[in-house]
Amino acid sequence: MRIAQFTFNPFSENTYVIADDNGQAIIIDPGMTDAGEDSILFEYIAEQQMQPKLILNTHCHLDHILGNSAVAERYSIELWCHERELPVIERAASTSLMFGIPYRPSVMPARTIDEGETIVIGDIQLSTLFVPGHAPGHLAFVCAEERVVFSGDVLFQGSVGRVDLPGCNASDLVESIQQKMYKLPDDYVVYSGHGPETTIGAEKENNYFVRPDWSGL
Ligand SMILES: [Zn+2]
Numbered sequence: 001m002r003i004a005q006f007t008f009n010p011f012s013e014n015t016y017v018i019a020d021d022n023g024q025a026i027i028i029d030p031g032m033t034d035a036g037e038d039s040i041l042f043e044y045i046a047e048q049q050m051q052p053k054l055i056l057n058t059h060c061h062l063d064h065i066l067g068n069s070a071v072a073e074r075y076s077i078e079l080w081c082h083e084r085e086l087p088v089i090e091r092a093a094s095t096s097l098m099f100g101i102p103y104r105p106s107v108m109p110a111r112t113i114d115e116g117e118t119i120v121i122g123d124i125q126l127s128t129l130f131v132p133g134h135a136p137g138h139l140a141f142v143c144a145e146e147r148v149v150f151s152g153d154v155l156f157q158g159s160v161g162r163v164d165l166p167g168c169n170a171s172d173l174v175e176s177i178q179q180k181m182y183k184l185p186d187d188y189v190v191y192s193g194h195g196p197e198t199t200i201g202a203e204k205e206n207n208y209f210v211r212p213d214w215s216g217l
């Protein structure tokens, strides 16, 4: 599996394109905010001769959905996310006013996904973990074959997702990390919604926001 990471928009959000050997691709959290950022992504996909088949949102905060419509239109593909993110998408226009950044309305999901579902595109198989706390319907996407997890804004290198926004819940976030993320094998590479990649083992060891045995945030 090929994994490409792009960093877009004023929030420095990570957008991922993952593709199998035949170029069948999934775009996770397209965060492009204008035509310039769109063309960076589209040119890469064309150069690599990839065929995007699906958009996945780990969660639907503004910075993760700004490019949804551009990608959906360009490749005529669907967006899937968790049902509990629907109100988050609906709030995104007012959130953008609050942050003073231009809003690009997202397409709505063609279907919703639940924990335990396996998403199959070409040779890519992703399982889903329900990891609420930073957002009410936050999902992490796990590729066991590649030993990687796309963690969105749940877990970062040395940090965790903020819990001071509407729909956040600090104790849910702690539980999501301890009971879901930290149950993954230590060598799994974590591709986060912001910042550099890390591993489950490195975060268990070094992340002072949520320790494996700790109960508060
Ligand atoms: Zn977020």
Ligand SMILES: [Zn+2]
Residues within 6 Å of the ligand: 011, 013, 061, 063, 064, 153, 193, 194
């Ligand atoms: Zn984010």
